[in-house]
Amino acid sequence: MSRSQTVLRGLLVVASLGVLVLTLLASPSRVWPGAVVLVLLTWYAAWRPESSLVTVLVGGHVLHWVVAVPVRTGLAAELQLLAAALLLLVVHAAASLAASLPPAAAIPGPTLRRWVRRGCLVAVLTVPAWAVAALGARQGGLGDVGLTYAAIAAVAVLTLSVWLVSREASRRA
């Protein structure tokens, strides 16, 4: 395995363990069995980043957070959430890049720069969503049923548009 691939997989492990540590720090009641499973999945993901189990790892992190951490307000808690989201992005991107190229091949410099640049762009795009979510959580209101339905409809429209775009792309191919 090339040095750059080793570093990339190390980054994946660090990011995954970082999400786990953040979750455990933020959680009032820690779910230790879940943490152990996530650690094991992290090592497996570093070994086989092309595996479908990486999906289980990323999904497991989200599930672990949702189960173990209640909705909190306050800047520290919200920054923790943002950090966890960005670390999750790092886990996904590192696994994707590691799986894209042969393990023994060094990762080309332009490829690395392109992925870092795009990762930063996605991180920047995440901040508004985080800010809106944080504001929503601070409102603390019971919410409006109409808005909830609107949000559900928005997610459905988003899913439908992604599906339509992919369908259109496959037709062109």
Add this chain to the structure above:
Amino acid sequence: MTTGVRLSARWRATPAHVRALLVGLVSVGVGVVMRRPDALVLGTPLVVVAIWSTVRRPTASPLVHAGAAHPVLREGQATRWVLTVEPGDGVEEVGATLLRTPHTRYTPVTRSVSAGTIDAGAVDAGAASTDAGTGTEGTTGTGSDPTSAPTPVVLSIACQSTRWGHRALGPATVAVTSAWGAFRWEPEQVVGAPIPTIPLPDTFSARVPVPRPDGLVGQSRSHHQGDGGELAEIRPFRFGDRLRRVHWPVSVRTGELHVTATHADQDSEVLLLVDAMNDIGASEGVGGASSSLDNSVRAAGAIAEHYLRTGDRVALLVLGARDLPHVRAAAGRNHLRRVLDVLARVRVGDSTVGDEKRVRGQLRHPVSAGSLVVLLTPMVSPVVLAHAIALSRRGISVVTVDTLPPDLATGDVAAARLAELAPGLDGGAAVTSLAWRIRLLERSREVARAREAGVPVVPWAGPGTLDLVLRDLGRRSRAPRVVSR
């Protein structure tokens, strides 16, 4: 210009894309339905990546060709395995890996290239990326002019063939991926035709001519008198002698016309018999240890090269090899290539009943009168040595070249080497050692019998290997003898 086989495949979504899509949308959905803004935040980057990947999905298959740069190699020579990718829209990374095969060396084994297609905000578009130290090289597509065709990405791996024979490069694994590694274009493993590697002949030269040249034109001194360069005698003038051959000093002194007579320069036929029934010893390719078959093949190549350059005719017969033609005697450079091609296809026999039958058939080969037969054998099989004796009794000049590696020709062979000789033998190293010593004793007795029968046996030693025995054979060929026909 693209070379090699065109590869075909389809773009497929990778687990990375499924992950971004599934986890992202489910997280956002859970966040909305269950009023969990944290799930919404956690899922947002993945949703963005999924949408980005879907929008930048490749629309057409890239044109990919793979193949070796040279159709034929010499032992130790290197070529390039070249992958040429004409990236379509959406292609970003190209990677290739060659799996190791015996007697090949790759530098590096695997390569990856950034194809860098047209992309909004892509700073690296249009630039070349070369990093010899890390094994990456390639050129990116054009970024400034969307109408121009993308520059093909060339990815090459240096492949060295370290042993004669047919060497397979690969199989190779090739993969082309899109943005965020979301879609992958991966053909089946690329298996190219094996590349013939012709043996690198040892250095060989012979100062002594072959015993009985009997052809038309050549450089070997014949026993017959005729046009040539070597003085035979000065004799009285006979009707038909050319005037320019008159030797005036002798003619003046004797008062009678005398002429110089020369030996004719003729070519001879050299028949190379290569014993491929056994391959004894480890074969590590160029620069490493040589097995008996390595020695035989390289020596045959060297002898053929030497005699063909001196204008003689060379024939080749590989004993015990399957599906190899008998190369008839001919002269010239092209014939050398033909001989080397056949030598590159030599494979050791598997000692089956079929092999023995084939050898018995091959041993009935015709031999022209006046030919020099050079038998290259490790002399493990007594059949070949018996054949040499039979040829010698027919009055044919035979030289046997011993190609057994010198370190195996003694009784004190290390246990590890003996284990290579008989890998599946029960009884361990002690039994193998004893068996090998007995075989060597039998072999030395067979060699002594062959020498008594007039078949010289010499170990292969490169230049001058045949000089001494050819001189003896030449002397013997001029003496009267009894021949059984």
